[in-house]
Amino acid sequence: MSLDDHAEALASDLGVDKEEVKSDLKNLVEYSVPMDEAKQSLRRKYGSGGGGGSEPSTVDVADVTPESSNVTVTATVLTVGKRSIRYQGDDQVIFEGELADETGKISYTAWNDFGLEAGEVITAGNAGVREWEGEPELNLGESTNVAREDETLDVPYDVGGDADLSELRPGDRGVALDVVVAELEEKTIDGRDGETEIKSGVVADETARLPFTDWQARDELVEGATVHAENVYVREFRGVPSVNFSEFTTVSPLDREVDVSDTATRMDVREAVETGGMFDVEVVGSVVAVRDGSGLIQRCPECGRVIQKGQCRSHGAVDGQDDLRVKAIVDDGTGTVTAILDDELTAEVYGGGLEKAREQARDAMDQEVVADTIRESIVGREYRVRGNLSVDDYGANLETTEFAATNDDPADRATALLSEVDA
Ligand SMILES: [Zn+2]
Numbered sequence: 421m422s423l424d425d426h427a428e429a430l431a432s433d434l435g436v437d438k439e440e441v442k443s444d445l446k447n448l449v450e451y452s453v454p455m456d457e458a459k460q461s462l463r464r465k466y467g468s469g470g471g472g473g474s475e476p477s478t479v480d481v482a483d484v485t486p487e488s489s490n491v492t493v494t495a496t497v498l499t500v501g502k503r504s505i506r507y508q509g510d511d512q513v514i515f516e517g518e519l520a521d522e523t524g525k526i527s528y529t530a531w532n533d534f535g536l537e538a539g540e541v542i543t544a545g546n547a548g549v550r551e552w553e554g555e556p557e558l559n560l561g562e563s564t565n566v567a568r569e570d571e572t573l574d575v576p577y578d579v580g581g582d583a584d585l586s587e588l589r590p591g592d593r594g595v596a597l598d599v600v601v602a603e604l605e606e607k608t609i610d611g612r613d614g615e616t617e618i619k620s621g622v623v624a625d626e627t628a629r630l631p632f633t634d635w636q637a638r639d640e641l642v643e644g645a646t647v648h649a650e651n652v653y654v655r656e657f658r659g660v661p662s663v664n665f666s667e668f669t670t671v672s673p674l675d676r677e678v679d680v681s682d683t684a685t686r687m688d689v690r691e692a693v694e695t696g697g698m699f700d701v702e703v704v705g706s707v708v709a710v711r712d713g714s715g716l717i718q719r720c721p722e723c724g725r726v727i728q729k730g731q732c733r734s735h736g737a738v739d740g741q742d743d744l745r746v747k748a749i750v751d752d753g754t755g756t757v758t759a760i761l762d763d764e765l766t767a768e769v770y771g772g773g774l775e776k777a778r779e780q781a782r783d784a785m786d787q788e789v790v791a792d793t794i795r796e797s798i799v800g801r802e803y804r805v806r807g808n809l810s811v812d813d814y815g816a817n818l819e820t821t822e823f824a825a826t827n828d829d830p831a832d833r834a835t836a837l838l839s840e841v842d843a
Contacts, residue, residue, distance in 0.1 A: 423442065423446060423449065426455060426459065427441045427442035429477075430445070430459055430462060433463075433477040433478075434462070434463065434466045436466050441462060441466070444462055444465070445458055445459070445462060448461060448462075456483075456485045456487060456488075457487060460487050460488070460489075463489070476491050476492045476545070476546045476547070477491060478491075478493070479491050479492070479493060480521060480522075480523040480524070481493055481495055481520060481521045481523050481524045481525060481526050482523035482524035484526055484549055484556045485549075485556055486549065486550070486551035486554070486555070486556045488549040488556065489548075489549065490546050490547065490548055490549070491546075491547055491549060491558075492543065492544065492545045492546060492547065493519065493521065493526075493543070493544055493547065494521065494541065494542070494543040494573075495519035495520055495521045495541070495542065495544070495573065495575075496519065496520050496521065496539065496540070496572075496573045496575045496579065497517065497519055497537060497539065497540050497541075497542060497579075498517060498518040498519060498520050498575075498578070498579055498580075498581070499538055499579075499580065499581035499593065499594030499595070500516075500517045500536045500537060500538055500594050500651075501515065501516045501517050501581075501593030501594030501595070501651055501653055501668075502514075502515055502594075502666075503516060503593070503653060503668065504666070504667060504668070506612060512531070513533070514529055514530065514531055515529070515530040515533065515534070515536060516528065516529050516593040516594065516653075517536075517538075517581070517593050517594040518577075518593075519542075519544070519558065520575040520577045521573055521575060522573060522574055522575060525575075525577055526556060526557065526558055527555070527557045527558070527591070528544075528547075528557065528558040528559070529557065529558070529559055529560070531559065531561040531562070532560065532561060532562065532564075534564075534566040536566070538580045538581065538594070539579045540568060541569040541570075541571055541573055542567065542568060543566070543569055544558065544560055544564055544565075544566055545564065545565035545566070545567065546563055546564050546565060547559060547564050548561065548563075548564070552591075553591070580596060581594045581595045581596045581650075582597075583595050583596065583597060584625060584626070584627040584628070585597065585599065585624070585625045585628040585629070585663075586627035586628040586685075587627075588630065588654045588661045588663065589661060590654055590656035590661050590662075591654065591655075592653065592654040593653045593654070594651055594653070595651075595652050595653065595654065596649065596651070596652075597623070597625070597648070597649050597652060597663070598625060598646075598647075598648050598674055598676075598678055599623040599624060599625050599646070599647060599649065599663075599678065600623065600624050600644070600645070600646050600647075600678050600680050601622075601641055601642065601643055601644065601645045601647070602621070602622045602624040602629060602643075603622040604620075604621040604641065604642065604643040605619070605620055605621050606618075606637065607619070607620060616635070617637040618633060618634060618635055618636075619633070619634040619637045619638070619641055620632065620634070621643075622699075622700075624678075624681075625678055625680060626678065626680065626681075628685060628699070628700075629699060629700045630660070630661055630662065630663050631660065631662045631663070632663035632664070632665065633657075633662065633663075633664055635664065635665065635666055635667065636665065636666070636667055636669075638665070638671055640672075641665070645673070646673070646674045646676075646677070646678050647671050647672065647673060647674055648671070648672050648673075649665065649670070649671045650669065650670045651666070651668050651669045651670060652664060652665055652666070652669050653666065656697070658808065658810060659697035659808070659809070659810025659811065659812070660697045660699040660808055660809070660810065661697075661699070683702070684700045684701055684806045685698070685700065685701050685702065686701075686702045686703075686704075687702070687703060688703070688752060688754040688755070689703050689705060689750070689751070689755035689756060689757050690754035690755040691754070692757070692816075693755055693809070693811055693816045695809075696811050697810050698808070699808050700806070700807075700808060700821075701806070701807070701808070701809050701818075702804060702805065702806040702822075703750065703752055703804075703805050703818070704752060704802065704803070704804050704805070704826060705750040705751050705752030705753070705757075705802065705803070706750065706751055706752070706800065706801065706802045706803075707748045707749065707750055707759075707799050707800065707802075707803060708749050708750070708751045708756070708799065709748070709749045709795075709799060710747065710748050710749075710791060710794055710795045710798065711747040711748070711749060711758065712747075713726055713745070713747055714745060714746045714748070714791045714794060715744070715745075715746070715766075715770075715777070715787065715788065715789075715790035715792075715793075715794055716742060716743075716778070716781055716787040716790040717742075717743050717744070717745055718730070718740030718742060718743070719740060719741050719743050720732035720734070720735055720738050721738060721740070721741050722734070722735045723735060726745075727740050742774055742777075742778065743763055744763040744766040744767060744774060744777060744790075745760065745762065745763065746759070746760070746761035746765070746766045746769060746794055746798075747759070747760055747761075748761065748798060750803065750805055750818070755816075756815075756816075757809070757815075757816040757818050758815060758816065758817050758818065759803075759805045759818045759820045759823065760817055760818065760819055760820055761820050761823055762820070765823050766794070768823070769794055769797055769798055769823065770793060771793075777790045780793070801825055802825065802826045802827075803824060803825055803826060804822070804824045804825075804826055805818055805822070805823055806820070806821050806822035807819045807820040807822070
């Protein structure tokens with residue numbers, strides 16, 4: 421849109437003279453004020469005086485910004501997710517998903533039941549706009565008027581929420597999946613309504629494996645079951661996307677095979693880190709260093725944090741409990757990641773458990789000797805490292821589930837080399 425077009429649209433929205441708006445707009449833009457901000461500022465300037473200033477403007481989805489106040493959009497409903505939240509002490513059912521027009525798509529939350537259905541075209545009059553993680557999101561509530569339209573929009577997105585596991589991102593709602601329950605565990609948790617039975621585990625499809633939680637502990641979800649699930653939502657859990665089955669999720673048996681792979685997704689370290697967090701990923705690289713805080717360590721009995729000189733950061737002086745851990749920096753040439761090995765994997769690379777570690781530390785009168793022994797054993801060697809990756813401001817950590825020297829599994833190495841040659 422040209423400045424002239426912006427001015428004309430804004431002037432007609434605000435019910436004021438176009439030339440006046442244009443000159444103000446030109447001024448602001450010349451002072452490097454972004455167009456959206458400039459328009460917002462003029463809305464405030466003319467808003468109270470000009471006729472119709474409080475009317476929401478009709479906008480394209482792509483033009484909705486976190487700074488927009490109330491807007492009217494005509495869009496296709498892509499997905500409708502239903503969820504119950506506790507709001508100011510009461511349970512409230514809300515609807516969430518995405519709307520799209522030809523220009524883009526946007527998330528919405530409907531606080532009232534407008535009977536939205538995927539595929540229909542609606543005009544949401546006077547929808548609120550709020551910011552959610554830097555992106556605008558529409559709020560459809562008491563003051564929003566939802567009208568059905570007869571037209572169809574040519575939107576460049578799939579309607580209905582069918583997705584592969586590899587595409588899922590935290591915040592996705594109203595998603596439909598075809599998955600196999602690969603691992604399952606039943607748990608009792610202390611939920612918001614007291615003790616609750618839940619199921620959790622891993623679901624898999626052709627593209628990926630992800631952790632899941634079924635807050636209803638449904639009978640249909642058993643290990644090995646192949647199911648079609650509608651209306652699931654995705655949250656972040658320990659840095660990776662996690663699939664959530666709510667009370668509104670429907671699960672039905674699926675009569676086709678889902679060909680799941682038991683191997684982790686093999687990636688370059690850089691690629692993996694760029695995803696921002698991944699469940700069950702595998703990298704191959706050399707251990708370049710073993711970080712401090714490896715080997716024989718002590719944890720706080722209260723919180724499990726690693727303690728220094730008997731002091732926990734939260735609980736002060738405590739009687740630490742011995743544990744074994746390795747934090748190994750793995751480099752594959754594209755980037756580095758810290759592989760974190762638990763006590764069992766540490767015992768394998770150390771060649772012994774807690775008893776041996778305590779004995780070696782006693783003999784040397786220094787527990788650092790355990791970390792040194794591990795350093796001698798693994799630094800400079802190449803490993804295949806499988807685990808769950810989380811990424812934060814301090815770096816990338818791989819909570820390791822498998823740690824194998826590559827020359828221990830030559831067949832695997834050969835396959836990896838061949839696939840590199842093919843690529
Ligand atoms: Zn503590």
